[in-house]
Amino acid sequence: xxxxxxxxxxxxxxxxxxxxxxxxxxxxxxxxxxxxxxxxxxxxxxxxxxxxxxxxxxxxxxxxxxxxxxxxxxxxxxxxxxxxxxxxxxxxxxxxxxxxxxxxxxxxxxxxxxxxxxxxxxxxxxxxxxxxxxxxxxxxxxxxxxxxxxxxxxxxxxxxxxxxxxxxxxxxxxxxxxxxxxxxxxxxxxxxxxxxxxxxxxxxxxxxxxxxxxxxxxxxxxxxxxxxxxxxxxxxxxxxxxxxxxxxxxxxxxxxxxxxxxxxxxxxxxxxxxxxxxxxxxxxxxxxxxxxxxxxxxxxxxxxxxxxxxxxxxxxxxxxxxxxxxxxxxxxxxxxxx
Amino acid sequence: xxxxxxxxxxxxxxxxxxxxxxxxxxxxxxxxxxxxxxxxxxxxxxxxxxxxxxxxxxxxxxxxxxxxxxxxxxxxxxxxxxxxxxxxxxxxxxxxxxxxxxxxxxxxxxxxxxxxxxxxxxxxxxxxxxxxxxxxxxxxxxxxxxxxxxxxxxxxxxxx
Numbered sequence: 001x002x003x004x005x006x007x008x009x010x011x012x013x014x015x016x017x018x019x020x021x022x023x024x025x026x027x028x029x030x031x032x033x034x035x036x037x038x039x040x041x042x043x044x045x046x047x048x049x050x051x052x053x054x055x056x057x058x059x060x061x062x063x064x065x066x067x068x069x070x071x072x073x074x075x076x077x078x079x080x081x082x083x084x085x086x087x088x089x090x091x092x093x094x095x096x097x098x099x100x101x102x103x104x105x106x107x108x109x110x111x112x113x114x115x116x117x118x119x120x121x122x123x124x125x126x127x128x129x130x131x132x133x134x135x136x137x138x139x140x141x142x143x144x145x146x147x148x149x150x151x152x153x154x155x156x157x158x159x160x161x162x163x164x165x166x167x168x169x170x171x172x173x174x175x176x177x178x179x180x181x182x183x184x185x186x187x188x189x190x191x192x193x194x195x196x197x198x199x200x201x202x203x204x205x206x207x208x209x210x211x212x213x214x215x216x217x218x219x220x221x222x223x224x225x226x227x228x229x230x231x232x233x234x235x236x237x238x239x240x241x242x243x244x245x246x247x248x249x250x251x252x253x254x255x256x257x258x259x260x261x262x263x264x265x266x267x268x269x270x271x272x273x274x275x276x277x278x279x280x281x282x283x284x285x286x287x288x289x290x291x292x293x294x295x296x297x298x299x300x301x302x303x304x305x306x307x308x309x310x311x312x313x314x315x316x317x318x319x320x321x322x323x324x325x326x327x328x329x330x331x332x333x334x335x336x337x338x
Numbered sequence: 339x340x341x342x343x344x345x346x347x348x349x350x351x352x353x354x355x356x357x358x359x360x361x362x363x364x365x366x367x368x369x370x371x372x373x374x375x376x377x378x379x380x381x382x383x384x385x386x387x388x389x390x391x392x393x394x395x396x397x398x399x400x401x402x403x404x405x406x407x408x409x410x411x412x413x414x415x416x417x418x419x420x421x422x423x424x425x426x427x428x429x430x431x432x433x434x435x436x437x438x439x440x441x442x443x444x445x446x447x448x449x450x451x452x453x454x455x456x457x458x459x460x461x462x463x464x465x466x467x468x469x470x471x472x473x474x475x476x477x478x479x480x481x482x483x484x485x486x487x488x489x490x491x492x493x494x495x496x497x498x
Contacts, residue, residue, distance in 0.1 A: 001436055001488050003455065009436050010456040014358040019367050024375065025349050031379035078368040155406065 079103070080126035080155050082206045090217040090268040090326055092210050094122070099206035102135060102177060108200055109176045114207045116171050120322040121162040122208045123173065127153035131201030135175040141165030148320075153201045161272060161321020162207060175205050212324035219267030225333035226298050232260055232335035238315070242273055242328040248315040250334045252307055260302040260335040261315065265290035267328035272321060275332070278314040279305060287318075290330060302335065348391055349378060356395060362452045363403050365441040377402050397467050400449050407445035439486050447482035450475055 021027075085095045098114035114121070123137050131153035137160060138147045148160045164171055177200040219241075227234045238248035252259055265273050270292045277284035284305065291299035305313070315332050353374065360370035360377075377399040381388065388394045440451060446468065453464045454475075461479075465472045 001432065001486065003483075003488060005433070005436060006440075006451070006483075006486065006488055007455050009433050009440070010362055010452065012433070013437060014362055014456060016361075018354065018357050018361065019371075021371060024353055024371075025346055028349060028375050028378045028382070031375055032382045035379060035383070078372050081366055081369060 078128075079202045080128060080204045082124055082126060082157065082204050088268055091213040092268065092326065094208045094210045096124075096206050097121075097209045099204070100175065101205060102175060102200060102203040104200065104202045108133075108178050109174060110205070111172060111174045112205070112207065113170055113172050116164055116168050117209065119209045119211060120324070121164060121171065122159040122210060122321070123148070123162050123175075124157055124159050124206050124208050125150050125175075126155055126157050126204045127201045128155065129153040129201035130199055131203075133177040133179050133198045133200045135177045135200075135203060135205065137162070138174040138176055139163050139165065140172040140174075141168065150203075153203075159208065163321070171207070173207060175203070177203075212322075212326060214325070216325045216327050217268075219265075219270070219327060219329040222264055222266050222329050222331050223293050225262060225264055225331060228338070229262070229298065229300055229302075229335065231337055232302070233338035234333050235336050236334045237331055239329070239331040242267075242317060242319065242330060243323060244327075245330075246317045248332050250313040250315075252311045252313060252334070254307065254309045254311075258304055258306050258337060259313075260304045261313070262300060262302045262333050262335065263288070263290045263330065264293055264299075264333075265328050265330045266292065267326065269319070269321075269323050269326050270328050272319055272323070273328045273330060274318050274320060275303075276316050276318070277303065277305070278316065279307075280311055281314075290328075345382060345385055352392055352395070353378075356392070356399065359396065359452065359457070360399055360403070362456055363400075363445075363448060365437075373399060373403055373406070393467075397469075400453075400468060404445040404449065436486060443482050443485060447478050447485075450478045451482050451486075454479060 079101060082096055082099055085093065087093050098112050100110045100112045102108065102110055125135065127134070127150070134150040134153060136147045136149045139162060142163045142165060144163050148163075150158055150160070152158070162171065162173065177198075179198045222239070225234060225237055236250055238250070240246075240248065250261075261275075261277065263275050265271075270290055273290045274287050275290065276287045284303075288301065288303055291301055293299055305311075313334070317330065319328075356377075357370055357374050360373045361367055364370045364373060377395055380398050380402065381391065381395045384394070385391070440448060443451065449468060450464060453459045453467060454461075459467070461472045461475045465475045468475065
């Protein structure tokens with residue numbers, strides 16, 4: 001191919017007839033208006049920072065089975081388009097095997113059937129808001145106690161592992177934004193609690209099949225867990241590489257009182273590695289995800305334990321979904337009050 | 339300085355050209371429309387201080403596009419360039435494959451390719467638009483052309 005071929009191809013596509021949009025001017029004005037409103041809100045929020053401390057948030061909207069962690073409101077625009085295929089940073093090839101959408105004004109729940117060939121599956125989603133009811137991913141026949149849920153409404157492609165029922169040759173996935181219960185927000189102490197209205201954005205949703213890298217891909221080296229986090233002093237760390245290393249043990253003296261554990265991971269699937277704790281062989285009843293520290297402050301998310309006697313803390317790791325040839329480097333730090 | 343009174347006229351008169359430019363970057367008309375409107379809305383706020391509206395909007399369009407791309411694809415990389423096996427000697431197939439390969443370039447390389455070979459801008463001007471130095475434009479161009487498997491014998495003459 002030559003440069004001239006390239007020029008021709010670019011011209012050829014630039015000369016295509018664009019879809020007409022007689023409302024563009026009006027739509028741009030709408031965007032300008034929305035931006036102005038957002039800026040006013042931002043300025044107002046800064047001025048009200050002191051008052052904000054007194055703002056009480058009552059019961060949030062409760063989805064039918066589980067509660068979304070966070071939601072983000074973003075400006076409108078056309079429905080985003082899921083890529084047909086892409087390769088992630090560790091060389092894993094993703095291919096879209098089924099797509100659907102939840103339109104802002106359409107059904108709040110959609111179902112998609114996709115074939116299952118044995119390769120791992122992820123659900124993917126992109127969103128334009130406003131949205132306060134991100135979809136839960138309900139899989140027919142799933143063994144999971146709680147369905148996975150999307151969280152942020154934005155244009156970044158978010159992927160979550162899809163739990164495939166045993167023996168399935170086809171998977172039926174329902175993306176569900178239906179909520180139950182109610183919620184209200186109290187702006188001022190003693191003021192009225194205003195009931196919130198569920199609003200779902202426009203979600204482009206789909207299922208991706210992925211092909212693992214042919215060889216394990218080494219995750220990036222981990223940064224050190226900070227020696228001190230507020231009143232907490234780091235006393236010991238344990239590190240390893242999933243899936244080879246799946247447990248870590250700390251022996252703590254009886255004088256420690258309250259201790260805390262924090263985790264750090266690297267690798268493409270770092271956020272899918274889950275940590276649970278056993279105290280002297282008894283389940284701590286807590287499972288938490290791993291932090292990924294690429295920039296900014298340390299992503300602190302401690303699990304605290306009260307100890308009154310010499311204790312063995314066993315950390316057990318598990319992975320949400322498959323991770324063939326996609327290892328995760330991990331580190332767990334034990335903190336004691338200084 | 340641009341007068342806000344002419345903003346609407348600018349949108350009507352220049353949108354078509356800018357939309358085509360956005361389409362070459364995004365390869366999707368809906369996303370191109372979204373990108374154009376977002377860039378025009380941003381330009382509206384800066385309008386009274388802008389000397390060359392079209393150049394300004396184009397610059398906003400490029401920076402907005404690369405920031406979207408960075409957010410959307412932060413954890414993903416595009417696939418390789420053209421497939422290894424030869425495309426069956428149909429000119430149309432080759433062109434389609436080339437267009438697809440352009441679509442797989444990272445955002446900045448794609449912007450460089452469009453500015454240099456569709457808009458026919460010299461290296462210095464591309465550097466100014468993208469906000470980098472001319473050396474970066476040259477290296478990004480060379481990398482992109484290598485991915486597109488453009489005949490390298492003609493690449494040297496492009497380093498103007």
